[in-house]
Amino acid sequence: MSIIVITILALCAIGVTSAIILYFVAQKFKVYEDPRIDEVEEALPAANCGGCGYPGCRGFAEALVKADNIDNFLCPVGGAPVMAHVGAILGHEVKAAEPTVAVVRCNGTCENRPKTNSYDGAASCSIAASLYGGETGCQFGCLGLGECVDACNFDAMYMDEETGLPVIDEDKCVSCGACVKACPNDIIELRKKGPKSRRIFVSCVNKDKGAVAKKACSVACIGCGKCVKECPFDAITLENNLAYIDYNKCRLCRKCVVVCPTHAIHELNFPPRKEKPVAADTKTVKPVVSPKAQTEAKTNDSKEETSDNK
Template identity: 75%
Template structure:
């Protein structure tokens, strides 16, 4: 045999041996993957937003398949309909969850919160947050630079040029929480949409004492406690000079709203209040009728 033929046969033999070794190794160390993971992933909306608490829909699908109880797992984008499909695939029960929506807990508009300086740095809330408290006397309020809008993948937010605050487009919001995580001031919160999309919340996060907060923003919560006292359901608490409404306890009675002296409590999507009837004064008695 020629040297060339021997070389070819040797290389072919080594290749075949290597293939056998790799095959045996792959069989021994292969990781079984539940085929239901692909089914669940296909049922999910493929948003990969992270709102479920996992880095993507694939990771969420794996968690759903592995979990004995999926009642605490939820896809905010797909909502109850998608979770019911997932439950059918896995033969598990899913808890009913109320739809959520993002709310902006700051009403420090340009009119309510006058500027005391001008920021000329990078147009990023994260950058501004690392440098100083903001352009106004309220160090808790919105920077107005739009990081939350950039973080939203569903076109559910925009910056209002007149107010300088982000606006939530409720129909587009899937409550993924991306804007909540992005805001360095923690002024965005996920709350229950509520029946007929009606919600009541304190639109302020200022923890300064009353006089200081009021000086910085005309609609700040001043921690007076009137809303706490009037609430019949113990849904309002006061901590660090700031009131907070627990949406789990709130019955939307709206008794707290007119009690707030600074209009820091917001009520959304409610019908207009009926005007209170004016009290009629009794007609004055004439001198002749008194005789």
């Protein structure tokens, strides 16, 4: 045999032996993956937004397959239909979750919250928040640089040039929570849409005392507590000079909206209030009598007195 043939045979033997060893090693340390993970991932919308709390749809699918109960899981993009499909794949009955929507809890418009200085730096809310309190006297409100808009992957937000505040398109918002995470001042919150998209919330996050907050913004919550006393359902709490409405307890009676002295409580998508007619006070209002009628009445009274004397 030539040296070349021996070399080829030796290499083939080494290759076959290595392949056999690798096969048994792979079988020994094989990690089993439930095939349902792929099915669940295909059922998800593949948005990879992270709104579910997991790193992408793959991570969410793995968590769903491993869970014994998926009632507390929700895909904000797909909503109830997608979760029902996932439940059918995994053999779980899924309770319909009430839809939520992002809400901007700041009404510090250019008119309500005048500027006291000018920011000349990077157009980033995170950078601006780390450097100073903002261009107004309120250090808690919206910085107006649109970082939340940039974070939205569904074109559901835009900056209003007139007010300087972000606006949320309810029809496009999937409640993924990306804008909530992006806001350094935590003024954006996910709240229940409510029946007919009606919601009541305190549109302020200012924790300063009443006089300071009112000076910085004319529509700030001053922590007076009137709304807390007025609410018949204990849905409003007052902490750190700021009122907060629990959407799980709120029954949308709107009594708190009327008593708020600074109009910091907002009501969305409600019909206009009916004005109550003013009832006339019959005790104080006297009928108008013409001078001629008064003269005739006096004449009749004098005649009656004369007849009585006779």
